[in-house]
Amino acid sequence: LCEDFEPSLAKRALFYLAFYPYALFFFAGYTESLFVLFSVAIFLLLRRGKPLDWWFAGGIGFLATLTRSTGVLLSIPFFIMYVRHFWVPAKRDQNSWLQKINALAPIVLFPLAILAYMAYLGFTKGNPFIVQSEEAAYWHRHFALLWITYANTIQSLLTHPLFSMVVVKNLLDITFTTLPIVVLIVGWKRLPLHYSLFAAAVMVFSLSFPLLNITPLTSQPRYMMAAFPVIVLLALWGKRPRFDQFFMSLGPPLLVLNTVLFVSHYWVA
Known part of the structure; x- marks a missing residue:
């Protein structure tokens, strides 16, 4: 962030991240902290764009995808920065085909992490798709279009008592799920393209797999x-x-x- 923007902004962003309403999950036993760390590291490596940086970015992307499946979306900023480094008119003829292939090849490591984990599950559990089946059975998490996710949440808000825990939870979930979306829409043009597209992809991916119950946006503020x-x-x-x-x-x-x-054993996100 110091290089893409300025040092004072980087410090402020770190402070805001540390004191974000759901930042407690960075200190609990969840994967958000590792994922954000890996993501920022990849963005730094992609910005430098040295020959080995592409492989380091791919390797870290492999690890990021093992922490959560949204890691595969880091291939989007990877490809955008690859194009900027090698295919814009001013740089198109500055690198050999070998250098271009060397830089692009590590992008396969992102989906390879998912395939490797599926192979592990197939070998140890006998079912490479056990994560999907368990999420569907236990969490009732299924694919749904974005507007259906929001429609189900609003329906739940309207069909439960006003001061019930279901309504309170849905209000918090819909507020802190929608706010980041609004922030990104309003500030889209102030970010580099690879920042904006990565954030949008994470949001769409996360919202496409809601809980099909009375609190569809459960965990979305954390995601x-x-x-x-x-x-x-x-x-x-x-x-x-x-x-x-x-x-x-x-x-x-x-x-x-x-x-x-x-810490009082209430479900937060």
Whole structure:
């Protein structure tokens, strides 16, 4: 972020990320912290674009995909940066075909991680698709179009008592799922293309697999944190003192509340 934007923004983004309302999951036994770390490392390597950086990015992408399946979406910024380094008119003739192939080849490591994990499951569990079947059976998580996910959430809000836990949870889920989407839409043009497309892909992928029950957006606020470019946008807006004060009045108190609920064995996200 220091190289793509400026040091002060990088510091502010790190602060906002640490005090985001759901940042407690970076310190719990979840994969979000590793995924964001791997994602940022890949973006740094892609920006440098040295011969070995592409392979390091592919290797880290392999690890990121093992932490969560959305890691395969890191192939999107990988390909965009590959095109920028090797195929824009100003650079098209500066590199040999061998250099271009060497840089593109590691992109196969992203989907290869999923295939490797499926092979492991097939060998140890006898079913390479056991994750999908267990999620469908236990979590009732299935593919659904985005508007159906939101329609089911609104239907649940309207059909349960106003002050019930179901309504409270759905309100929190829909608020902190929708806010990152709105932030990305409003600030789309202020981010480099590979930042914006990666964040959008993470959001679409996550929302395409809701829970088919009374709380369809369960865990989505946590999944949205994987779209770290949204935090970059918040940090850009944080240059304005009023926005910074607004975030500080909202983020840390909600983080404390969610942490208290989490350690008290309440479901947060």
